[in-house]
Amino acid sequence: MIEYKNITKRFGEKAAVDNLTLSLEKGTITMLIGPSGCGKTTSLKMVNRLVDPDEGDILINGDSIFDLDPVTLRRDIGYVIQEIGLFPHYSVFDNIATLPRLHKWDEKKIKDRVYEVLDMVTLDETYADKYPRQLSGGERQRVGLARALAADPEVLLMDEPFGAIDPINRLILQQSFLEIQEEIKKTIVFVTHDINEAIQLGDKIAIMNQGSLVQFDTVSEILANPENEFVENLLGQDRNLKALSLKKAKDYAVKEGYITVTDGTEKEEIRKELEDKDLIVAYILDSRDRLKGRYYIDKSARKVEGRYPIVRETKPYRVTRNTSLTETLSRMLEHGEKKLPVVTREDRLTGVIDLDAIFEEVEQAGAPKEA
């Protein structure tokens, strides 16, 4: 846990950070975001004492960092900056081994650890002997992360680590970074100027402007209740859409509005049940509840003998439980479906999600004032 207590830092007359008090929970990612010059990077660099504040105190797990020698402190904190931070004259192995060597681990342990963290960032052993200039931007960034993790620090400071990476690779890196974090559960302070990155990666977001903390809360809370106009502008016009991207289909799946049948049930029998219940969809499940297909009454077709035809489909569109609402919405629009079945990883049907439920969510979040 990291606590900023009334931190102030002045550069000349101007306060770069003004009376900042912030408490970051252990094992979570806190995103520091704001326009350039808002003090986010300065605040980050105070944690490993690259910058010392003029006033206030910073505690890690209750102990003031100013009681420690800066060098000792830094060796226990992982630090990742944009790709330029790798030592160009060190091989990947030596770059990663830097801190373990300063900690004087024995070579065997260092070697094991280097390969372990390389594996963690999904780079294979052949990378160990390469030099930074032989790597792509994304690979360099992975090595940077591996190097920061090498000595297994509890706290990780990341200063716009993905800033210099192209959008496609950035997305891949962000996803794999989240997966790594699920595994290692570090306390991470992450500086970014990209609101989408903040929403994507953060457990909590601290929004700063002109050295002051504007809002500090969970991502969904900030999206739902922006403190003021500044935060609204930072979030952008599409913040409701962004809020949807945090929500998962599983939380909106309902077990009504459809019937389930086993394979081999007579068409007419299904039609009768649907008509009795005034429904149009029947999902076909196997003995283990896995989605095998669906029947639906096609109301867009021409009536045959006064009734709409019933159609069988073997591979109905579906979403998984953890699909975000934005993704669910876009699949609905893409396939022209108002309802989609929600399935588990093993393809078991857990319910259906309705377009109306998503719309309701949008309305609850409140339409942007400008609209």
Added chain:
Amino acid sequence: MEFFTYIAENSDLVVSSIIRHFVLFAISMAFAVTVGTGLSIIITREGHEKMGQVILSVTGASQAVPSVAVIALVFLFIGIGMKPAIIALVIYSLVPIVFNATSGILSVDPGVIQAARGMGLTRTQRLWRIKIPLAMPVIMSGIRSAATINIGTVTVAAIIGAGGLGDIIYTGLKLNRPEMILIGAGFAAIIAILVDTVLHYVEQKVTPKGLA
């Protein structure tokens, strides 16, 4: 073929001049490299980058001062002989060494230095493990050009009694014997080429693998 006749008849003088020339070069360069890189390290300490910039301008401009002028000044204040000559050579060789070493160290990527600092490398570790290795190619090219200039300047230093191949050249000038001038200049050139070849090899050896 007066050239070869002269060498054959005065082999002792030629050989001792070559040795003297080389010794003057070696001693003055040893001092210049030590003092020059040491000076650059002090100049480029973190937090004193402005001073480094000043030194860069000063040494940059000093490279335009002719060697004869430096030698003449040393003669005025210190006198003649081997010692004053070495002092003049050290001063003159310092300029390119300090210029290159300073600009080399200052041009190390600040991001790399900051990463090193953030990871907990001490000031000394940052200097020897990061800055010096990364600045090595630039430092070495300064040393190489200083060496070449130094060997040429040794011949000029003969005017204040340094000895070496310059003596043969000046005698040749006075006696109007072109073969002597040719011998002095030729051997100085050969020394310069040999030294540069050796230093080129050293440069490749000390340049870290990940660069280049």
